[in-house]
Amino acid sequence: MRENRCKGTNIHNLLRVLRQEGGKAREEECIGRLPDDFRKAVQYGAVVRGGWYPIHWYRTLHATAQAVGMGPGFPRTVGKISATEDLSGGIYSVFLRVVSPAFIISGAARLFNRYYELGTMDIVESRPGYVQAKFHECYGFDHNIWQDMLGGSEGALVAARASDVRVRIVEGGGDGDDHATFEAYYREGRRDSVP
CATH class of the missing domain: 1.10.8 (Helicase, Ruva Protein; domain 3)
Structure with a gap:
């Protein structure tokens, strides 16, 4: 492979x-x-x-x-700052003022392969205030990359105006693991707030 x-x-x-x-x-x-x-x-x-x-x-x-x-x-700091800054600037800042965190979550799986060539991300469950995602076949990932992705998940939710964001790995996500399950709890933020 x-x-x-x-x-x-x-x-x-x-x-x-x-x-x-x-x-x-x-x-x-x-x-x-x-x-x-x-x-x-x-x-x-x-x-x-x-x-x-x-x-x-x-x-x-x-x-x-x-x-x-x-x-x-x-690594988690890298992911969070990168996602927050990438999504809060330019045209994205206008777009994020009118969409919900749920909308961002629905597109996350498509965005994953813009950053990593191999691997898939599936949203297993998504409801207001909660999301669970599974990652498969992420060959070559280690603990640091998983933590980077965890921070990126948090940053994307913050950029979408979610508050009280808590993201954690519930399965996998260690050195040599090609899979992980993340879950996030958050509160919907105000649409008119400034990030």
């Missing part, structure tokens, strides 16, 4: 959040510690947002960010 790949957007977002949260020096230290092929691709601009890259690069980037001091909670 071929290795899974992720979009360059994931790599760019992680580096952006690393720079925001840890500073330029920590970002440079992280990049400097990457394996040669990956380091050169980042330094010379060969990693483009729309390109596909080996999932092991993303695993390595997460692990290296933690090794330079970002800590074990960093």
